[in-house]
Amino acid sequence: EDQVTQSPEALRLQEGESSSLNCSYTVSGLRGLFWYRQDPGKGPEFLFTLYSAGEEKEKERLKATLTKKESFLHITAPKPEDSATYLCAVQGGGSNYKLTFGKGTLLTVNP
């Protein structure tokens, strides 16, 4: 069964203080690894898809990387508006296209 573990559960940063979020996974035949951002009371917002080890993607202050066992979401010089829960999910191989999610990391950026 696919499994995703995210750490830390919560992270508090000062504005401008860079850090990384971790997503460890086990999956049978990785089809894709996804990062989402979720604000309180809203649905997850798609950020990135990574397909293979060594791949990197960037969007503004966010950069996602992938190895064979984990993914990192690096946040450079964060701003208060980056505060949200960041969710990692994997999609395994086979005919089931379901996403298996981690519990998320609650990021708070203080001004």
Added chain:
Amino acid sequence: KAGVTQTPRYLIKTRGQQVTLSCSPISGHRSVSWYQQTPGQGLQFLFEYFSETQRNKGNFPGRFSGRQFSNSRSEMNVSTLELGDSALYLCASSLVPGGGSYEQYFGPGTRLTVT
């Protein structure tokens, strides 16, 4: 392009009742998945529909069911509601997968409270 829409946004029901939630996918998307989100369990997969057929199902009891219409709109139904069914129910749509991975785009969710 309009995003995924879900109705209603909020719902309060009593134990034993049943409820129907609706989801309209992004135009052109033919696959719809449903997820349940709770503080303790996080996001859990309920089921996925494509071309009016349920393709995959998660580990939920038979009280949870769904369907998809010819215009790709989907509904999910929960019968005999229990207190533990209180959650945010999320719908996600995606393009037809031609092989490989595809992104799922989520709606705002329906907040169901069972009293």
